[in-house]
Amino acid sequence: MADETLDASGLNCPLPILKTKKALSKMDAGKILDVISTDAGSVKDIEAFCNQTGNKLISTTEDGGKYIFTIEKV
Amino acid sequence: MAAKENNKMTIIATKGTFDWAFPPFIIASTGVAMDKEVTIFFTFYGLNLLLKDTSKLRVSPIGNPSMPMKMPFGPKWLQKIDFGPKLPNLFWQIPGTEWLATYLMKKTMAKHGVAKMEELREMCQEFDVKFIACEMTVELFGFDKADFIDGVEFAGAAMYFDEAASGDHHLYM
Numbered sequence: 001m002a003d004e005t006l007d008a009s010g011l012n013c014p015l016p017i018l019k020t021k022k023a024l025s026k027m028d029a030g031k032i033l034d035v036i037s038t039d040a041g042s043v044k045d046i047e048a049f050c051n052q053t054g055n056k057l058i059s060t061t062e063d064g065g066k067y068i069f070t071i072e073k074v
Numbered sequence: 075m076a077a078k079e080n081n082k083m084t085i086i087a088t089k090g091t092f093d094w095a096f097p098p099f100i101i102a103s104t105g106v107a108m109d110k111e112v113t114i115f116f117t118f119y120g121l122n123l124l125l126k127d128t129s130k131l132r133v134s135p136i137g138n139p140s141m142p143m144k145m146p147f148g149p150k151w152l153q154k155i156d157f158g159p160k161l162p163n164l165f166w167q168i169p170g171t172e173w174l175a176t177y178l179m180k181k182t183m184a185k186h187g188v189a190k191m192e193e194l195r196e197m198c199q200e201f202d203v204k205f206i207a208c209e210m211t212v213e214l215f216g217f218d219k220a221d222f223i224d225g226v227e228f229a230g231a232a233m234y235f236d237e238a239a240s241g242d243h244h245l246y247m
Contacts (some may be wrong), residue, residue: 012187014104018197021107039187052108 002070003027008041009038009066016042020071024055027073032058035069043067050067082241083110084234089247090119092131092176094142097247098123099194105243106201113197113237117208120247121215124222126206128191132176135166143175146182195199199225206233 006023008016050057056072087098105112143158
């Protein structure tokens with residue numbers, strides 16, 4: 001279960017990444033953040049973001065144009 | 075995460091039209107979100123992007139033949155038409171058309187959930203992107219420093235090199 005949820009629906013690049021960064025910066029290490037996005041580009045972007053920042057992308061799920069990313073903060 | 079080596083990025087922002095205001099702020103804010111340390115050096119027309127009042131920024135369709143121009147509202151058939159190649163440059167010389175093109179671009183962006191330029195700029199500042207305004211061009215064009223947003227440093231090309239020295243990611247926009 002996620003500790004926090006960020007709804008970035010309707011927002012376009014780069015806002016989902018910026019909001020994810022902000023949300024994670026307020027969380028403690030080891031906590032889980034769910035990010036909801038409707039931007040198809042965020043699939044690759046969240047992956048790249050996690051690659052670069054070291055945060056762990058636990059899962060990506062898609063449900064009718066809505067993407068849910070589960071990220072563990074390092 | 076601990077600071078990585080070579081994680082510095084610099085951008086030289088030279089353009090001052092409404093459309094070109096976006097790339098520097100998008101790349102800079104994304105860069106800091108991805109743990110880069112970012113400096114933007116604003117020079118020549120790029121200085122306009124640092125003004126408190128950005129309402130005068132315009133997108134110009136004149137001499138901009140690749141700019142798609144579609145209506146952000148209206149019936150579907152109308153929204154599909156790309157007016158860009160259909161309207162002669164002469165049309166865009168009619169007073170008010172530049173304002174119209176800017177207005178329509180803003181509407182299109184809002185419809186697509188694109189952040190406002192000011193919002194991206196604020197995020198850059200919140201994430202500690204360093205803004206440097208080129209002192210020489212500030213003087214050259216007669217800008218008033220009081221018209222710039224807070225948090226801008228005024229310096230010259232040498233400071234840009236100092237900022238750029240520790241990184242290997244430098245963009246000219």
